[in-house]
Amino acid sequence: MNIFKAGPLGPSLAPRIRRSKSLFRWIKPLAEWYANIAGYRQMGLRYDDLIVEERPDVKKAISRLPAKEAYDREYRFRLASQCSIVHKSLPKEQWVKPEDDVRYLTPHIEEVVKEDQEREKWDTIAVERK
Amino acid sequence: MLAARATTRTVLRVRKFATAVDAAGVKVAAIDHGQPTSSVTVLLKAGSRYDTKHGVAHVLKNFAFKSTNKRSALGTVREAELYGGVLSSSLTREHVALTAEFLRGDEQFFVDVLASYITSSKFTPWELNETVLPVVEAETHAAQSDNAARAIELAHAAAFRKGLGFSVLAPTHSGITSDDVQAFAASAFSRGNIAVVGTGIDQGLLTKLVEQNFSSATASSAPTTSPSKYFGGDTRVASQDGVQTVFIGFGTSGAPSPELAVLAAHLSPKPALKWSKGTSPLATALPPQTSVQTVLLPYSDATLFGLLVQGATVEGVREASKAAAKALKDAAATGGVKADDLKKAIAKAKFTAANAVEDRDGFISTVGSQLLSGSPSSLDSVFTALDKIESAAFAKATSSLVKSTPTFVAVGDIYGLPHRDEIGI
Numbered sequence: 001m002n003i004f005k006a007g008p009l010g011p012s013l014a015p016r017i018r019r020s021k022s023l024f025r026w027i028k029p030l031a032e033w034y035a036n037i038a039g040y041r042q043m044g045l046r047y048d049d050l051i052v053e054e055r056p057d058v059k060k061a062i063s064r065l066p067a068k069e070a071y072d073r074e075y076r077f078r079l080a081s082q083c084s085i086v087h088k089s090l091p092k093e094q095w096v097k098p099e100d101d102v103r104y105l106t107p108h109i110e111e112v113v114k115e116d117q118e119r120e121k122w123d124t125i126a127v128e129r130k
Numbered sequence: 131m132l133a134a135r136a137t138t139r140t141v142l143r144v145r146k147f148a149t150a151v152d153a154a155g156v157k158v159a160a161i162d163h164g165q166p167t168s169s170v171t172v173l174l175k176a177g178s179r180y181d182t183k184h185g186v187a188h189v190l191k192n193f194a195f196k197s198t199n200k201r202s203a204l205g206t207v208r209e210a211e212l213y214g215g216v217l218s219s220s221l222t223r224e225h226v227a228l229t230a231e232f233l234r235g236d237e238q239f240f241v242d243v244l245a246s247y248i249t250s251s252k253f254t255p256w257e258l259n260e261t262v263l264p265v266v267e268a269e270t271h272a273a274q275s276d277n278a279a280r281a282i283e284l285a286h287a288a289a290f291r292k293g294l295g296f297s298v299l300a301p302t303h304s305g306i307t308s309d310d311v312q313a314f315a316a317s318a319f320s321r322g323n324i325a326v327v328g329t330g331i332d333q334g335l336l337t338k339l340v341e342q343n344f345s346s347a348t349a350s351s352a353p354t355t356s357p358s359k360y361f362g363g364d365t366r367v368a369s370q371d372g373v374q375t376v377f378i379g380f381g382t383s384g385a386p387s388p389e390l391a392v393l394a395a396h397l398s399p400k401p402a403l404k405w406s407k408g409t410s411p412l413a414t415a416l417p418p419q420t421s422v423q424t425v426l427l428p429y430s431d432a433t434l435f436g437l438l439v440q441g442a443t444v445e446g447v448r449e450a451s452k453a454a455a456k457a458l459k460d461a462a463a464t465g466g467v468k469a470d471d472l473k474k475a476i477a478k479a480k481f482t483a484a485n486a487v488e489d490r491d492g493f494i495s496t497v498g499s500q501l502l503s504g505s506p507s508s509l510d511s512v513f514t515a516l517d518k519i520e521s522a523a524f525a526k527a528t529s530s531l532v533k534s535t536p537t538f539v540a541v542g543d544i545y546g547l548p549h550r551d552e553i554g555i
Contacts, residue, residue, distance in 0.1 A: 012327065063256075064255070064256040064259075066255070115202065116202070118204055119204055120203055122204060122205070122208040125208075127212060
């Protein structure tokens with residue numbers, strides 16, 4: 001994905017960092033620390049729940065979630081909004097564990113973005129007669 | 131006189147037919163008349179009679195030309211458009227057929243498109259929900275608004291119960307998941323289950339392309355079905371709109387017999403010249419604004435034969451049904467069909483059989499099903515079988531046909547339409 005283009009996932013250096021083994025080893029604890037203090041896990045959310053959904057491509061990706069995942073996502077939102085109303089985090093045992101914080105939506109978004117890009121490619125293709 | 135003429139024309143009748151060869155375990159046949167367009171059809175023995183879950187074959191048919199590992203659904207459509215080709219898929223009770231029609235010379239691309247569906251379809255759940263199922267439901271709705279199509283579907287259900295009795299169309303809320311389709315496809319796409327039929331393409335070229343592209347097709351076990359058995363029975367379904375429809379039919383198990391084709395030709399009131407009245411025993415007996423069509427549906431191991439009666443009013447359909455039932459019984463009685471009428475019917479049946487393989491669709495379905503069943507027969511053998519029919523054999527075949535339990539279907543005003551016992555069968 002082109003990081004300079006405004007995609008639904010925003011620019012990310014993660015793929016470059018992951019490519020370099022030593023850099024990855026240095027950055028990973030920092031990233032984990034950041035994810036923990038960001039506070040969304042304490043409200044029962046996963047990282048992919050924070051992706052802005054008011055865009056056609058993300059909406060389409062959400063519609064492609066399996067029924068169970070769509071239901072769970074909705075449940076996490078209810079829980080988080082309740083936490084927001086009462087100005088409290090969840091009890092510590094209900095925090096989302098780092099291993100549960102999976103990117104469940106990103107693959108679907110990437111798929112949709114790929115489709116959109118392909119459509120754009122076909123719409124603007126220049127055909128050469130052989 | 132007719133018979134004598136038929137034999138003198140034998141020389142003209144000889145026509146070159148596609149020869150079948152095995153390429154990578156896939157049966158291939160092609161015929162080339164030198165026309166400017168070619169077509170390649172991939173025929174799968176995975177029609178609705180092999181349904182593991184009702185409608186899965188219909189969904190599989192609509193999954194054709196969706197995304198594969200090689201190209202996306204959009205890519206397939208756009209690329210085919212650039213080549214100026216037409217891609218289509220169709221479904222019968224026996225087969226799923228995927229057809230590509232294109233200009234001569236583009237075969238490389240189109241065989242690749244067909245092969246990638248067989249070897250690397252993705253069957254994603256979102257394509258099922260976003261593009262496949264809406265079309266499946268629309269097709270089912272469209273077919274249900276046609277009383278004739280409904281009557282034929284119901285007749286199959288009553289006649290064969292399972293297997294051939296399964297509806298070609300998926301129910302509107304079928305509950306079919308992409309996993310179901312994938313599992314069905316895995317068995318449907320096995321090598322021995324595929325036949326490739328080409329028209330307007332050189333046999334050697336097609337064989338080479340099939341060998342190249344279909345080599346990664348699996349050799350898993352093909353879908354199974356139990357042999358068909360004819361039961362028969364009555365079905366009445368209320369329908370508020372459309373014409374009043376009655377189907378009166380009989381069926382047989384086993385290979386289709388040529389006598390039934392002759393019986394259909396004898397009874398068919400369709401005139402040889404438009405707007406004239408035919409000489410069929412039915413043609414003169416029909417009240418105005420009613421129509422009768424003969425329905426002859428031969429399958430690999432059973433046949434459904436019947437008369438489809440349609441009309442605007444129940445009274446008209448009642449009269450026409452009585453006339454149809456009478457004509458059917460008269461034809462089945464000993465000496466019911468005069469020798470001259472029989473000859474006329476045989477000539478008509480021969481023309482129908484020959485005409486059916488003349489156009490592309492008819493040729494593909496005839497040759498394809500013969501390839502898959504492993505019993506290739508030429509038009510000549512069909513002609514020979516029809517020519518051999520004598521009055522006695524015809525009477526025997528037809529009387530044993532009408533002795534079986536009738537299949538009677540009424541679609542429309544079920545309180546006004548006749549019952550089976552009222553029309554005397």
